[in-house]
Ligand SMILES: [Ca+2]
Ligand SMILES: [Ca+2]
């Protein structure tokens with residue numbers, strides 16, 4: 001089902017782009033390009049417990065493009081720790097062939113530790129926590145980074161994530177992708 005949805009979304013992106021076929025380049029920067037030259041694209045705040053505030057979703061999903069060899073897309077998102085089910089377990093998905101690097105910071109309390117449950121711990125230092133998504137052997141599978149952060153001095157382990165999406169093999173060809181971030 002999920003695969004079907006991703007395929008449908010990608011097909012839509014390609015089909016919808018046909019209307020702009022007369023324009024060059026066919027695949028330009030995204031609207032609100034999440035670029036390092038401006039602010040990262042801020043995504044809707046999510047929370048880890050559907051019975052928490054009941055006002056925020058548990059996941060967000062956007063379709064963007066890597067439109068050239070040098071394009072890298074930057075996002076930021078707040079994840080709220082609600083309910084009684086423990087700290088948010090965050091999952092970041094992109095298609096195979098893309099890579100998401102997720103850096104987390106505590107927004108209440110101070111950072112204590114990070115667990116990369118899936119993906120590679122890419123933390124550049126003891127106080128900066130990063131996970132990079134895994135590289136699935138099957139091109140039909142999603143690349144996934146899954147992480148859990150422990151904050152000290154608080155009962156709400158609210159975190160803010162910076163997500164950087166790049167293509168594994170740089171190419172001038174347009175590459176649409178769906179980024180999905182969920183908390184559980
Ligand atoms: Ca882009
Ligand atoms: Ca960009």
Ligand SMILES: [Ca+2]
Pocket residue numbers: 048049081082083084085086087088
């Ligand atoms: Ca929670």
